[in-house]
Structure formats: C-alpha cells, structure tokens
Amino acid sequence: MSENLFDNLLRVKSLFRDRRALGHAFNPEDLPHRGNEISALVNNLVEALRGHAPSNMNLYGRPGSGKTAVTRFVCRDLESKGAAEGCKIHTVEINCRNIDTKYRVLAEIGNKLAVEGDEAIPFTGWPADKVFDRVRARMQARAGVHVIILDEIDHLVRKGSEGDDLLYSLTSLNIGLLTGAFCCVIGISNDLAFTELLDPRVQSRLAPIDVVFAPYNAAQLEDVLKPRAMRGIKQDVLDDSVIPLCAALAAKEDGDARRALDLLRISVQQAEQSEVDVVGINHVRKAQNQLEFDQITPTIQDLPLQQKLVLFSILINEKNGLSNISTGEVYGTYEIACENAGERPLTSRRVSSLIRGLDMAGIITAKTTSRGRHGMSKRINSCLPPAFDALKVMHSAEPVMDDVVNARYRLQNRL
Ligand SMILES: Nc1ncnc2c1ncn2[C@@H]1O[C@H](COP(=O)(O)OP(=O)(O)OP(=O)(O)O)[C@@H](O)[C@H]1O
Numbered sequence: 279m280s281e282n283l284f285d286n287l288l289r290v291k292s293l294f295r296d297r298r299a300l301g302h303a304f305n306p307e308d309l310p311h312r313g314n315e316i317s318a319l320v321n322n323l324v325e326a327l328r329g330h331a332p333s334n335m336n337l338y339g340r341p342g343s344g345k346t347a348v349t350r351f352v353c354r355d356l357e358s359k360g361a362a363e364g365c366k367i368h369t370v371e372i373n374c375r376n377i378d379t380k381y382r383v384l385a386e387i388g389n390k391l392a393v394e395g396d397e398a399i400p401f402t403g404w405p406a407d408k409v410f411d412r413v414r415a416r417m418q419a420r421a422g423v424h425v426i427i428l429d430e431i432d433h434l435v436r437k438g439s440e441g442d443d444l445l446y447s448l449t450s451l452n453i454g455l456l457t458g459a460f461c462c463v464i465g466i467s468n469d470l471a472f473t474e475l476l477d478p479r480v481q482s483r484l485a486p487i488d489v490v491f492a493p494y495n496a497a498q499l500e501d502v503l504k505p506r507a508m509r510g511i512k513q514d515v516l517d518d519s520v521i522p523l524c525a526a527l528a529a530k531e532d533g534d535a536r537r538a539l540d541l542l543r544i545s546v547q548q549a550e551q552s553e554v555d556v557v558g559i560n561h562v563r564k565a566q567n568q569l570e571f572d573q574i575t576p577t578i579q580d581l582p583l584q585q586k587l588v589l590f591s592i593l594i595n596e597k598n599g600l601s602n603i604s605t606g607e608v609y610g611t612y613e614i615a616c617e618n619a620g621e622r623p624l625t626s627r628r629v630s631s632l633i634r635g636l637d638m639a640g641i642i643t644a645k646t647t648s649r650g651r652h653g654m655s656k657r658i659n660s661c662l663p664p665a666f667d668a669l670k671v672m673h674s675a676e677p678v679m680d681d682v683v684n685a686r687y688r689l690q691n692r693l
C-alpha cells in the first residue's frame with residue numbers, strides 16, 4: 279500500500295510542547311521589562327474605574343517593542359476590574375493598517391458597540407454624519423468609559439486628512455456631545471514624529487500623554503524568550519547557547535521581540551526537519567538565513583525592471599571579483615544589460631538615483647569617497663547575504679532577465 283503524504287512528517291517527534299506560545303498572537307501572562315510602560319497606562323486608565331475620562335495617550339516604539347502586547351495586557355485587567363467593580367468600561371481595538379479610513383474606523387467602533395436590535399452599519403454607503411451620530415448614540419446608550427485603541431495609527435494619519443478628521447471627531451465627543459459617557463483614544467505608532475503630521479487643532483485637543491517604548495537589549499530579550507520557551511518547547515531540547523544567540527541577533531535588529539521569537543521558533547523547526555533531538559547554534563544560524571531570505575526575496579522580486587538591471591550590473595561585477603566599483607563602472611555594464619534586455623538605457627544621472635534607491639533599501643552600500651584631485655567617487659558593494667542568489671530571484675521574477683543573465687559580459691578591468 280502506498281504511503282500517505284503526511285506519514286513521514288508525523289513520524290518525526292515534535293520538539294514543541296505548544297507551538298502557539300512562540301507565535302505572534304499569543305498573549306503572555308507576564309511582560310518582563312515593560313513595567314514602566316504598563317504603569318504609565320495603568321496610572322492614566324485608573325481614572326476610568328473612578329468614573330472619569332482618562333487622558334488620551336500616544337504609544338510610540340520600534341516594531342516588536344511590545345506596544346500592542348502591553349496595551350492588550352493592561353486593557354484585559356481594566357475590563358475585568360471594571361466588571362468586578364460594576365464600572366462600565368468598554369475597550370475597542372482597531373488596527374488601522376487594515377481599517378484605514380475614517381468611515382471604516384467609525385463604522386467598526388459603532389458595530390462593536392451594537393447591542394441586540396441595533397442596525398449594522400454597512401462598510402460603505404452611509405453619510406459620514408450618520409455613522410458618527412450612531413457611534414455617539416451607542417456610546418451614550420452603553421454609558422461609562424469607552425477606550426478606543428487605534429493601533430498602527432500612522433497608516434491612517436499618512437492618508438491625507440483621514441487621521442485628522444477621525445481624531446477631531448473622536449476628541450469632540452468629550453466636549454459636550456456625550457452625557458454619562460466618556461471617550462479616550464490610545465494611538466499606537468512606530469513613528470515618533472507622527473503627531474507633527476496632525477493638524478495643530480487636533481494636536482491640542484488630543485493633548486495626549488506620550489509613552490515611548492525603548493527597544494529591548496539582548497539581556498532583556500533573553501528574559502522575554504525564557505518563559506515563552508518553557509511553555510512552548512519540550513524540556514532539555516534547547517542547547518544553552520540558543521536563547522542567548524536568538525536574543526543577541528534580535529537585539530541587533532532594533533531589539534525586536536517578534537524577531538527573537540521568530541528566530542527561536544524557526545530554529546526548533548529546523549532541528550525537527552533535521553530529525554535531531556537538540557536545537558543548537560547551527561539551527562539558529564539556519565533560522566536567521568531563512569528569515570533574511572524570506573524578507574529580502576519579495577523586495578528584490580518587486581524592484582522595477584530598470585532597478586533590477588542596475589542591481590544586476592553591480593552583482594555581475596562582484597561575481598567576477600570586482601568590488602568597490604564606481605558609478606561609471608556600474609553604468610558601463612548596465613548599458614550592455616539594457617541592450618540584452620531590449621531596453622533603452624536611462625541617463626547616468628537617473629542611474630545614480632536608482633543606485634541611491636538600492637542603497638536606501640539596504641540592498642547595496644554606495645559610499646562616497648574622495649579620489650584626491652580626481653574629485654569624488656562612489657564605492658559600490660552589495661550587502662546581500664553571500665548565500666542569497668539574487669540573480670536567480672530576479673531571473674525568475676522577470677522573464678526578460680533571462681536574456682540579461684545568460685548573456686556574456688566583458689567586465690571592467692582595472693589593471
Ligand atoms: N516583554 C515582553 N514579554 C513577552 N513577550 C513580549 C514582550 N514584548 C513583546 N513581546 C512579544 O513580542 C511580539 C511583538 O510584540 P508587539 O506585537 O507588542 O510589538 P509592537 O510594539 O506592537 O510591534 P509593531 O510596532 O510591529 O506592531 C508579540 O508576540 C509579543 O507577545
């Protein structure tokens with residue numbers, strides 16, 4: 279009888295106890311090294327339990343610094359304390375990356391506040407005033423304090439006046455539009471400067487308490503990982519060096535706890551795939567490569583054709599042993615690559631700006647150096663991981679690259 283496709287994998291003994299404990303959606307019971315941030319939220323939101331409106335808040339910090347986790351952690355306790363004390367407290371969390379217009383945010387708040395018999399607010403189609411009026415009426419009917427969490431709010435604020443208009447409406451609720459109810463807005467963002475993008479009138483009405491989440495350092499990330507590893511991974515599976523290495527690598531990546539958890543989870547998966555019982559440093563290295571590749575591949579795939587041709591010109595020189603090449607050298611190869619692709623070459627000025635774009639995307643480095651009386655020149659090098667086959671990725675993403683990659687190039691020779 280033929281084997282089932284899943285048999286092989288099912289035979290491998292899992293090294294996880296509960297893989298979800300290392301996933302992004304897991305809500306930990308404790309958040310080490312976020313005591314100050316938790317206190318800032320608690321000290322303000324306690325007002326809701328006293329029947330007053332808490333101040334609005336802005337939480338800032340790099341990705342993976344615990345903003346969403348801390349907010350959910352505090353709101354969970356706020357709601358349960360509210361229920362125990364008989365205070366009416368409602369929290370509504372909205373991710374503005376997915377729900378990114380004023381209309382849709384208000385409709386979402388209105389629908390979350392609906393009780394049986396309330397009409398559902400449609401995704402689109404109602405006049406804006408009608409949606410806002412329903413939100414106001416439902417807040418008032420349910421009474422108490424409404425904590426509105428607008429996660430990743432920078433996505434909304436960057437969309438023209440959507441953010442201004444929404445915050446203006448929400449902050450107007452507390453100035454005479456509600457009786458027996460209050461509204462408090464918690465905005466969460468990566469961008470410290472995002473309030474500067476707001477209309478000054480909105481800024482002054484919002485008057486938020488700012489809380490800045492610093493990136494975690496390596497020692498702190500170890501403390502974040504340990505309890506989650508205990509819960510998620512079987513005993514004696516991790517070599518002692520694994521957690522410190524995951525923490526150190528993630529600390530270098532802006533102290534991102536999400537990155538640290540991903541590294542740990544994928545390291546264990548790598549060990550499982552190799553059918554060994556212990557996760558070691560080599561599995562962490564493999565996990566890091568996998569994560570890097572997963573991140574870089576779409577960036578390279580999605581480059582416009584002209585930028586792919588410029589990158590190709592840099593990489594093909596490097597592949598032939600030429601590093602620190604100048605813009606002129608890149609341009610020389612680029613012209614031939616364009617010919618092979620059947621594309622008209624851009625001016626060298628435009629190519630310089632495409633090189634700057636690749637530099638800003640972290641794909642190459644282009645350092646300006648002085649050549650004495652010959653003026654300034656660029657030294658251009660790739661900074662893709664050595665094992666990453668960018669030529670192959672570009673080749674499979676863009677059929678015309680077939681003719682470019684397979685052609686022969688007479689490369690610059692400096693000797
Ligand atoms: N102190 C901590 N203890 C345990 N887990 C943590 C801690 N800080 C963050 N995490 C975990 O790291 C992951 C990322 O955290 P979180 O989603 O809160 O980051 P964020 O600051 O909201 O990032 P982003 O700006 O990308 O939304 C989550 O799985 C979260 O549970």
Ligand SMILES: [Mg+2]
Nearest residue numbers: 345346347429
């Ligand atoms: Mg978040």
